[in-house]
Amino acid sequence: EVKLVESGGGLVQPGRSLKLSCAASGFSFNDYWMGWVRQAPGKGLEWIGEINQDSSTINYTPSLKDKFTISRDNAQNTLYLQMSKLGSEDTAIYYCAREDLNYGSLFDYWGQGVMVTVSS
Amino acid sequence: DIVLTQSPALAVSLGQRATISCKTNQNVDYYGNSYMHWYQQKPGQQPKLLIYLASNLASGIPARFSGRGSGTDFTLTIDPVEADDTATYYCQQSRNLPWTFGGGTKLELK
Numbered sequence: 001e002v003k004l005v006e007s008g009g010g011l012v013q014p015g016r017s018l019k020l021s022c023a024a025s026g027f028s029f030n031d032y033w034m035g036w037v038r039q040a041p042g043k044g045l046e047w048i049g050e051i052n053q054d055s056s057t058i059n060y061t062p063s064l065k066d067k068f069t070i071s072r073d074n075a076q077n078t079l080y081l082q083m084s085k086l087g088s089e090d091t092a093i094y095y096c097a098r099e100d101l102n103y104g105s106l107f108d109y110w111g112q113g114v115m116v117t118v119s120s
Numbered sequence: 121d122i123v124l125t126q127s128p129a130l131a132v133s134l135g136q137r138a139t140i141s142c143k144t145n146q147n148v149d150y151y152g153n154s155y156m157h158w159y160q161q162k163p164g165q166q167p168k169l170l171i172y173l174a175s176n177l178a179s180g181i182p183a184r185f186s187g188r189g190s191g192t193d194f195t196l197t198i199d200p201v202e203a204d205d206t207a208t209y210y211c212q213q214s215r216n217l218p219w220t221f222g223g224g225t226k227l228e229l230k
Contacts, residue, residue: 035219044210044222044224045161045210045221046221047212050219059217062121095166103176104153104155104157104173104215105214106157107157107212110167
């Protein structure tokens with residue numbers, strides 16, 4: 001069974017940094033692109049970025065490129081999202097998702113999400 | 121960026137057909153495929169893939185769900201609607217980076 005479990009969320013002060021993790025199991029992690037998607041309270045889905053199998057290609061949505069860094073550790077089957085200079089606009093549920101590029105970069109499995117609240 | 125536009129809400133009766141639309145400001149077709157996908161998100165849950173490449177049913181999704189469209193106009197149809205289908209439905213394009221989602225359509229029962 002494919003399982004994605006995010007962790008590392010919580011309350012953080014504006015301007016600070018936070019690193020999220022996503023532990024993957026039930027599939028061959030190093031065979032897949034992985035991505036992050038977020039959802040502000042009561043809002044829609046926003047794609048953050050993606051990383052390929054060997055971390056040689058990382059793509060971001062332009063507005064977040066200078067604040068967020070995606071990485072992965074294939075030995076630990078873990079995906080990461082390093083977030084810096086956080087503001088209230090970054091308050092959201094953060095989902096990690098497995099990407100299937102066979103059918104054009106769709107997200108076929110999602111974690112349950114982790115809440116990040118940016119507030120003083 | 122490719123912008124995807126969905127109606128915010130739709131109300132249908134149990135057993136009737138629901139048609140949810142998604143319009144893009146750029147063509148998302150490429151070499152015979154439409155790079156449009158649909159997700160269902162129930163309250164408090166993560167999104168779930170329903171349809172990929174515009175018209176292909178994802179694994180485990182009941183045949184009540186179907187998708188069609190090409191170019192810039194796409195629809196997700198649920199027929200017949202069941203009570204469990206109350207959710208928000210999102211379209212997503214993967215034709216051009218950055219991948220983008222529609223704003224979502226909340227399906228409610230009359």
